[in-house]
Amino acid sequence: MNCSTLLSLLLTVVQLWPCSPTTQNHSAQNTDQSFTRVQRVKRGWLWEPLFVTEEQTSRMPVYVGQLKTDLDKQDGNLQYILTGEGAGSIFIIDEYNGKIYVMQTLDREKKPFYILRAQALNRNTHLPVEPESEFIIKVRDINDHEPQFLDGPYVAVVPEMSPEGTSVTQVTATDGDDPSYGNSARLLYSLIQGQPYFSVEPKTGVIRMAAQMDRETKDQYLVIIQAKDMVGQAGAFSSTATVTINLSDINDNPPKFQHRLYYMNVSEEAPVGTTVGKLMAEDSDIGENAAMNYFIEGDSSDVFGIITDNETQEGVILLKKRVDYESKRRHSVSVKVVNRYIDDRFLKEGPFEDTTTVKISVEDADEPPVFTLENYMMEIAEGVTNGSLVGIVSARDPDNDDSPVRYSIVQGMHLKRLFSINEHNGTIITTEPLDREIASWHNITVTATETRNPEKISEANVYIQVLDVNDHAPEFAKFYETFVCENAVSNQLIQSISAVDKDDSAESHHFYFSLAQEATNNSRFTVKDNQDNTAGIFTAKSGFNRQEQFYFYLPILILDNGSPPLTSTNTLTVTVCDCDTEVNTFYCRYGAFMYSIGLSTEALVAILACILILLVFFLAIVAIRQQRKKSLFSEKVEEFRENIVRYDDEGGGEEDTEAFDISALRTRTVMRTRKPRKNITTEIHSLYRQSLQVGPDSAIFRQFISEKLEEANTDPSAPPYDSLQTYAFEGTGSLAGSLSSLGSDMSDVDQNYDYLSDWGPHFKRLAGMYASHRSVRD
Numbered sequence: 001m002n003c004s005t006l007l008s009l010l011l012t013v014v015q016l017w018p019c020s021p022t023t024q025n026h027s028a029q030n031t032d033q034s035f036t037r038v039q040r041v042k043r044g045w046l047w048e049p050l051f052v053t054e055e056q057t058s059r060m061p062v063y064v065g066q067l068k069t070d071l072d073k074q075d076g077n078l079q080y081i082l083t084g085e086g087a088g089s090i091f092i093i094d095e096y097n098g099k100i101y102v103m104q105t106l107d108r109e110k111k112p113f114y115i116l117r118a119q120a121l122n123r124n125t126h127l128p129v130e131p132e133s134e135f136i137i138k139v140r141d142i143n144d145h146e147p148q149f150l151d152g153p154y155v156a157v158v159p160e161m162s163p164e165g166t167s168v169t170q171v172t173a174t175d176g177d178d179p180s181y182g183n184s185a186r187l188l189y190s191l192i193q194g195q196p197y198f199s200v201e202p203k204t205g206v207i208r209m210a211a212q213m214d215r216e217t218k219d220q221y222l223v224i225i226q227a228k229d230m231v232g233q234a235g236a237f238s239s240t241a242t243v244t245i246n247l248s249d250i251n252d253n254p255p256k257f258q259h260r261l262y263y264m265n266v267s268e269e270a271p272v273g274t275t276v277g278k279l280m281a282e283d284s285d286i287g288e289n290a291a292m293n294y295f296i297e298g299d300s301s302d303v304f305g306i307i308t309d310n311e312t313q314e315g316v317i318l319l320k321k322r323v324d325y326e327s328k329r330r331h332s333v334s335v336k337v338v339n340r341y342i343d344d345r346f347l348k349e350g351p352f353e354d355t356t357t358v359k360i361s362v363e364d365a366d367e368p369p370v371f372t373l374e375n376y377m378m379e380i381a382e383g384v385t386n387g388s389l390v391g392i393v394s395a396r397d398p399d400n401d402d403s404p405v406r407y408s409i410v411q412g413m414h415l416k417r418l419f420s421i422n423e424h425n426g427t428i429i430t431t432e433p434l435d436r437e438i439a440s441w442h443n444i445t446v447t448a449t450e451t452r453n454p455e456k457i458s459e460a461n462v463y464i465q466v467l468d469v470n471d472h473a474p475e476f477a478k479f480y481e482t483f484v485c486e487n488a489v490s491n492q493l494i495q496s497i498s499a500v501d502k503d504d505s506a507e508s509h510h511f512y513f514s515l516a517q518e519a520t521n522n523s524r525f526t527v528k529d530n531q532d533n534t535a536g537i538f539t540a541k542s543g544f545n546r547q548e549q550f551y552f553y554l555p556i557l558i559l560d561n562g563s564p565p566l567t568s569t570n571t572l573t574v575t576v577c578d579c580d581t582e583v584n585t586f587y588c589r590y591g592a593f594m595y596s597i598g599l600s601t602e603a604l605v606a607i608l609a610c611i612l613i614l615l616v617f618f619l620a621i622v623a624i625r626q627q628r629k630k631s632l633f634s635e636k637v638e639e640f641r642e643n644i645v646r647y648d649d650e651g652g653g654e655e656d657t658e659a660f661d662i663s664a665l666r667t668r669t670v671m672r673t674r675k676p677r678k679n680i681t682t683e684i685h686s687l688y689r690q691s692l693q694v695g696p697d698s699a700i701f702r703q704f705i706s707e708k709l710e711e712a713n714t715d716p717s718a719p720p721y722d723s724l725q726t727y728a729f730e731g732t733g734s735l736a737g738s739l740s741s742l743g744s745d746m747s748d749v750d751q752n753y754d755y756l757s758d759w760g761p762h763f764k765r766l767a768g769m770y771a772s773h774r775s776v777r778d
Contacts, residue, residue, distance in 0.1 A: 164210060190225070224240050419444060434466045446460050
């Protein structure tokens with residue numbers, strides 16, 4: 001029994017142990033006094049701690065203990081009474097001597113103790129000789145429960161190659177027995193399965209690594225742990241739990257190529273980016289520990305490249321540059337693979353990389369011709385004669401130098417008109433004169449085609465620059481409007497001029513300005529060259545009279561610095577204005593215009609006045625005619641009441657004047673109603689043929705007609721006059737019948753048209769036609 005058990009028993013004894021008795025004389029006098037007054041009496045109970053062992057099986061009551069008071073004289077004068085939990089059913093008491101017995105089997109795990117109350121009565125007076133006292137009967141535990149692993153089965157993960165003593169996981173079992181009494185609940189853990197890789201601490205159940213293990217050898221272990229109570233003594237209960245221990249991967253293995261040498265092929269026609277082949281290194285690790293990157297080492301990295309497929313961890317070799325069978329038929333590529341993530345703890349295990357060699361053979365193919373240059377630059381002077389040489393392009397067949405090549409220009413018709421190429425030797429000549437001022441560069445595309453295999457074609461760009469020739473004389477930079485006042489003084493600047501040249505000068509343009517020789521002697525103006533490609537026009541004399549001369553025409557000579565130099569004569573028109581100091585441009589232009597047409601201001605005003613009077617007269621006539629048209633229409637508006645309206649019944653002729661009301665078309669809210677008409681054709685109804693059912697069901701057709709009629713009635717944009725409504729079906733149910741003879745069951749021979757004579761004079765001509773038609777047929 002441990003210390004905690006002894007302490008609990010001592011506390012129970014102190015609680016249940018009665019106070020020390022005091023010897024008293026119980027005479028009859030004292031007894032009588034007890035009825036009249038209550039005296040404080042010390043407790044005289046005498047008992048020891050009471051225990052009952054659980055799971056006792058006996059047919060007879062089992063003795064638990066005895067309750068006794070120091071007032072009991074053993075003469076049977078006292079009666080013991082037991083109340084509380086289980087009194088009378090589980091526990092009974094001998095009322096004469098106070099002995100307590102248990103009647104049933106108890107289970108400590110269900111109820112560890114019972115609280116009862118004891119009382120001692122005088123049999124004669126039925127009065128208590130001791131105050132009622134409470135005590136406890138504890139159920140003493142026995143080892144009747146086996147340990148249980150409540151959280152099993154267990155799964156644990158530990159990194160591979162972990163050192164010895166690394167904690168893996170902890171298992172815990174529970175025992176339903178009393179841990180404070182005996183060894184029933186004291187557990188001891190042991191390893192049933194899992195040696196020599198794992199161990200378990202006996203008291204805590206912590207599982208530890210007992211050796212370093214490699215996941216690549218075995219990645220999962222099954223460990224069985226036993227928990228036994230009674231500290232493993234004989235007769236103890238036990239149970240086991242299964243622990244599945246998985247080894248997680250670490251990067252402790254380098255990648256390895258399966259072969260030291262690989263062979264691949266690629267066609268010389270393959271474009272850049274073509275996949276040449278794939279290779280894969282093996283890594284015993286998994287997940288990111290097996291991730292790797294591939295590299296190409298050496299000079300071959302310029303021609304070939306390699307990328308890593310992250311899904312398959314393959315190295316994909318790609319073509320970075322076109323290969324040529326004729327120049328190099330085999331390439332040797334060194335490929336290295338390296339782990340992407342490296343664990344520093346295993347660097348001492350060696351480099352986590354590997355290398356291999358890939359032999360790539362270039363396959364021969366029929367290649368198109370190859371130009372000596374990808375781009376050709378040529379020059380030619382503008383204005384050269386047709387057939388002048390521009391340049392020569394050259395291409396050869398890389399497969400066979402003797403294979404002939406045919407050349408052609410594949411640009412548009414415009415360039416074909418300017419240039420042509422000799423299809424045999426690639427000589428480019430001009431077919432028309434070139435003008436640099438129209439186009440200074442021409443870009444053409446020349447093709448070279450194998451004669452033996454026309455499908456093999458290659459192209460080259462030819463850039464032709466047209467060199468400038470000084471073939472354009474300088475001219476005014478813009479159109480100048482020059483004015484001079486009548487009172488202008490001598491040597492007065494009236495205009496600044498400049499020049500442009502379409503030619504492209506190797507050096508900057510320089511122009512020289514002067515008056516033409518024919519205008520130098522008697523000119524009223526002078527030209528001053530400013531030596532900066534501009535010149536000023538000055539008056540040579542003072543005073544001008546616009547009545548004598550309205551315009552002056554100055555021939556100005558402009559000379560460029562080209563080779564050879566070119567000159568041009570440009571005429572500057574100077575207009576004389578009626579002004580003092582400042583020129584009014586608008587007034588001068590107006591005066592110039594009047595002068596050019598030979599009219600004075602007064603004459604022009606008179607002409608404009610006449611035009612205005614005629615315009616007013618014309619507008620008045622138009623307004624009067626419009627007014628007359630409006631009045632005429634209002635007077636005769638009632639005459640425009642005749643309309644053509646199509647229905648599915650036949651009209652009654654001219655005598656039927658109530659067949660249609662125009663007001664129904666002019667008012668949206670008025671519903672169309674049938675008005676009674678004269679029944680002029682009742683006598684001929686029996687002669688009408690039954691119409692044929694050629695359209696859809698009559699109810700559907702009637703609904704279709706009603707919808708169309710309602711749309712026409714409610715349409716705000718519909719005019720209140722004749723309109724044409726076209727339908728896709730022929731009506732049914734009309735007494736007039738069908739007008740078509742295609743489906744008729746009667747011929748013209750079977751019909752009698754005599755009733756037409758009874759319709760009146762308006763149908764007399766029609767009746768005569770049918771009557772004559774019948775007589776001829778008869």
